[in-house]
Amino acid sequence: MELSASTHSIRALGGERERVGGWEGPSAVSSSLAKPEKNIAKRGKRIPQTLSRGNTPSPYYFSKLITTYEEALYWARAQNKPLMVIFHLEDCPHSASMKKAFAEDKDIQKVADEDFIILNLVYETTDKHLSPDGQYVPRIIFVDPSMTVRADITGRYSNRMYAYEPSDIKLLLSNMQKAKKLLKTEL
Structure with missing residues (x-):
């Protein structure tokens, strides 16, 4: 778009x-x-993608506001890109530190801008597939364009399988690459 x-x-x-x-x-x-x-896109300075509510990076010009899971699924399917659903809270210190790390990492920003539809949620959805191991924040779940939740792409914590800390930013980048590569081999 x-x-x-x-x-x-x-x-x-x-x-x-x-x-x-x-x-x-x-x-x-x-x-x-x-x-x-x-x-x-080359004329102005691009604002880094953050965990700000509802913003998704546009590979063309600037962010399009996506506010619902259903709308994000539509765009993931339409653009044949994986969806990255980020659950967070604005007043949570863990979410704030992850937001900062996400925004400052240039590699994450590049992959997010070019290869993903991003949905930032500060509320839980009714889809139980998006909370396979419980509801906590920050939590990042990947969904492929066929609308399959990628439960196999997890963080490093056994009690919070989809949680990432700022020190896990390279693991998050690796998981983003996995979500992107599997997309190409599956379709």
Whole structure:
């Protein structure tokens, strides 16, 4: 999905759409306005992806706000990318330290921006597959585009299998690579 800051045009799944007054509809403007500008991402400084609520990195321009698990599943399937669901709390010191480590690691940022749909949740979902070993924060679960929760990709803790600490950032990167590689071999 592409969103151009100058024209507010959206290209989703190959079709041109125009956002007018908060509504989306078929593009009714000239083709010069409907086409997204090239190299916008190279012009400005990219804001690092954090554990901020609902933001997902866009591989094209800037973050698109994804707020629900269902919407994230849709985009993961539509873009054929794995989904990374991050459960956290804003007032949790463990979540805050993980947020900082996640935002500061350039390798994590690159992989997250290019290869994943990210969903940050500060609430639990009703899907029991997203809490196979209980509800705790921070917790990171991977879901492939076929909507299969990747319970095999875990952290290093036996009592909190999907938890990561700031010292585990390289393990998280490795697990992101696993989620990405299996995607290519499975499909």
